[in-house]
Amino acid sequence: MANHDALPLVVLTEQFAKLPGIGMKSAARLAYHVMSMDDEEVEEFAQALLNAKKTVHYCKCCENLTDQELCPICDDPTRDTSVICVVENPKDITAFERTGEYKGLYHVLHGLISPLRGVMPDDLRIRSLLARVQAGGVEEVIMATNPTVEGDATAAYVAQLISPLGVKVTRLAFGLPVGGMLEYADEVTLYKALENRNEM
Amino acid sequence: MANHDALPLVVLTEQFAKLPGIGMKSAARLAYHVMSMDDEEVEEFAQALLNAKKTVHYCKCCENLTDQELCPICDDPTRDTSVICVVENPKDITAFERTGEYKGLYHVLHGLISPLRGVMPDDLRIRSLLARVQAGGVEEVIMATNPTVEGDATAAYVAQLISPLGVKVTRLAFGLPVGGMLEYADEVTLYKALENRNEM
Numbered sequence: 325m326a327n328h329d330a331l332p333l334v335v336l337t338e339q340f341a342k343l344p345g346i347g348m349k350s351a352a353r354l355a356y357h358v359m360s361m362d363d364e365e366v367e368e369f370a371q372a373l374l375n376a377k378k379t380v381h382y383c384k385c386c387e388n389l390t391d392q393e394l395c396p397i398c399d400d401p402t403r404d405t406s407v408i409c410v411v412e413n414p415k416d417i418t419a420f421e422r423t424g425e426y427k428g429l430y431h432v433l434h435g436l437i438s439p440l441r442g443v444m445p446d447d448l449r450i451r452s453l454l455a456r457v458q459a460g461g462v463e464e465v466i467m468a469t470n471p472t473v474e475g476d477a478t479a480a481y482v483a484q485l486i487s488p489l490g491v492k493v494t495r496l497a498f499g500l501p502v503g504g505m506l507e508y509a510d511e512v513t514l515y516k517a518l519e520n521r522n523e524m
Numbered sequence: 525m526a527n528h529d530a531l532p533l534v535v536l537t538e539q540f541a542k543l544p545g546i547g548m549k550s551a552a553r554l555a556y557h558v559m560s561m562d563d564e565e566v567e568e569f570a571q572a573l574l575n576a577k578k579t580v581h582y583c584k585c586c587e588n589l590t591d592q593e594l595c596p597i598c599d600d601p602t603r604d605t606s607v608i609c610v611v612e613n614p615k616d617i618t619a620f621e622r623t624g625e626y627k628g629l630y631h632v633l634h635g636l637i638s639p640l641r642g643v644m645p646d647d648l649r650i651r652s653l654l655a656r657v658q659a660g661g662v663e664e665v666i667m668a669t670n671p672t673v674e675g676d677a678t679a680a681y682v683a684q685l686i687s688p689l690g691v692k693v694t695r696l697a698f699g700l701p702v703g704g705m706l707e708y709a710d711e712v713t714l715y716k717a718l719e720n721r722n723e724m
Contacts, residue, residue, distance in 0.1 A: 330591040355576065372535045376535065
């Protein structure tokens with residue numbers, strides 16, 4: 325923004341521009357929009373920011389984000405405690421919950437092993453996962469990280485730690501997306517779909 | 525967002541989703557991002573919001589946004605005070621300033637006349653514009669609202685109020701955008717370009 329803008333507006337624009345996926349133009353538009361909001365609305369927005377950051381922390385069982393001691397899923401007595409689905413981010417839990425089909429628990433790693441980006445196994449929430457498995461009652465751990473190099477490597481690493489504990493470790497199936505078209509599928513997806521074919 | 529998300533996160537997501545151009549999915553992504561920010565970063569963001577809203581108001585001369593009594597443009601003694609460029613939004617000033625060519629002053633209407641949306645002339649900053657013209661020293665008022673039905677109507681309305689004061693009122697030229705291609709220009713733009721043709 326040029327220097328003829330009021331300084332507090334420039335500061336606010338820069339704050340918006342720090343958010344992922346928001347460039348300087350969008351940030352300026354958002355800052356101008358804030359100017360047109362009521363005082364109370366801006367107060368509410370600022371409070372929501374501070375409040376979320378202050379009260380939300382990791383669930384002491386599954387490392388999902390929660391403002392309670394246990395997240396609503398770990399705290400739900402109807403969930404199947406014998407299955408743990410291991411995901412990269414809390415966002416992934418939202419995706420699984422939308423299917424409405426999965427009734428087990430989750431464990432959030434908060435990242436993937438990536439030596440290039442300096443993320444080592446100790447930076448992830450792997451220890452708490454092992455502790456949960458070692459505490460007993462778990463029959464299956466589903467590795468649900470993304471089908472990327474880092475996702476596969478992290479899944480393999482975690483599986484290798486859990487298998488000796490006598491618990492079944494599985495990986496999500498990869499293949500053609502439902503409703504997808506063969507001709508648009510990339511080679512790797514098509515290869516996976518062929519490799520994992522099922523009898524009809 | 526489903527109800528397995530922590531409530532403060534849902535509240536924050538809804539706040540982000542109120543901003544223009546941000547849907548529920550982007551809002552959730554931004555809320556999760558805030559969780560990964562440092563405490564101080566979130567404090568700074570919240571402060572920037574409150575501070576901008578609290579300290580930024582309208583320039584008492586041109587109605588642009590400023591945190592001083594006069595905006596930097598009205599306060600600049602090198603600007604040509606005999607020309608006033610009338611725009612819809614403070615954002616439009618940024619666009620003109622980027623050209624680096626305009627040395628006059630501005631006046632921000634903060635909207636356009638739109639009976640359909642219930643915006644009447646009295647809702648705009650027209651009175652303060654007339655007061656500036658009546659105070660004397662102004663030789664030309666450039667109507668720089670957008671070439672839309674509402675922009676044209678507002679320009680015509682304001683021009684009709686200013687003309688009797690003996691001040692020249694002009695309108696931005698409309699025609700082919702520089703670098704644009706004839707075959708892609710819409711009919712109205714092409715008609716304007718033809719109508720406003722200049723001798724070579």
